[in-house]
Amino acid sequence: xxxxxxxxxxxxxxxxxxxxxxxxxxxxxxxxxxxxxxxxxxxxxxxxxxxxxxxxxxxxxxxxxxxxxxxxxxxxxxxxxxxxxxxxxxxxxxxxxxxxxxxxxxxxxxxxxxxxxxxxxxxxxxxxxxxxxxxxxxxxxxxxxxxxxxxxxxxxxxxxxxxxxxxxxxxxxxxxxxxxxxxxxxxxxxxxxxx
Numbered sequence: 321x322x323x324x325x326x327x328x329x330x331x332x333x334x335x336x337x338x339x340x341x342x343x344x345x346x347x348x349x350x351x352x353x354x355x356x357x358x359x360x361x362x363x364x365x366x367x368x369x370x371x372x373x374x375x376x377x378x379x380x381x382x383x384x385x386x387x388x389x390x391x392x393x394x395x396x397x398x399x400x401x402x403x404x405x406x407x408x409x410x411x412x413x414x415x416x417x418x419x420x421x422x423x424x425x426x427x428x429x430x431x432x433x434x435x436x437x438x439x440x441x442x443x444x445x446x447x448x449x450x451x452x453x454x455x456x457x458x459x460x461x462x463x464x465x466x467x468x469x470x471x472x473x474x475x476x477x478x479x480x481x482x483x484x485x486x487x488x489x490x491x492x493x494x495x496x497x498x499x500x501x502x503x504x505x506x507x508x509x510x511x512x513x514x515x
Contacts, residue, residue: 329443332358332373334366334389335381335409340432344379344409347436354443363387367395370404377446382410382417390417390424397425403453405446409434469507476510 331354335341341359348354357373360366364387366380378396380389387395393406405427410417413431421429427446430438473495480491499509
């Protein structure tokens with residue numbers, strides 16, 4: 321087994337046509353920035369291989385047996401901890417398919433026959449969208465934590481205000497002082513007061 325460079329994009333290809341898989345693999349590996357780590361014949365196998373190999377990107381045909389590409393994309397986006405960018409492949413250019421693919425969490429859409437010149441821009445767009453989504457998810461987690469902290473601190477201030485008949489500013493200063501004296505975070509002190 322050869323070592324993989326860190327800047328190599330790890331790819332899973334899912335298409336029921338062996339010739340399409342072979343051609344796409346060739347095109348991707350010619351670019352020298354991609355390494356195909358697995359190939360699937362249907363949507364269910366694609367799901368299993370994506371979970372097993374944790375690729376950077378997935379190329380998936382829409383029409384496949386057992387589970388089509390849209391169903392597989394939906395399942396992957398719901399079950400994976402991080403969203404994997406999926407580029408949907410199809411010979412069909414029907415607007416309703418674009419809409420379904422978008423709702424399934426697909427990041428880009430290419431029509432067959434594939435051209436080498438289409439791959440790099442599609443990969444770049446899909447990877448950029450995935451990075452943006454990851455950053456947004458991290459922001460949401462951070463904001464949720466801050467909001468929860470604020471709620472806990474507000475409740476703790478309320479308890480102090482009621483117990484000692486003090487104003488809000490004084491209650492807040494007491495929480496801050498307790499946090500400094502105990503060398504703890506404001507949230508920890510507020511949590512302790514509530515419990």
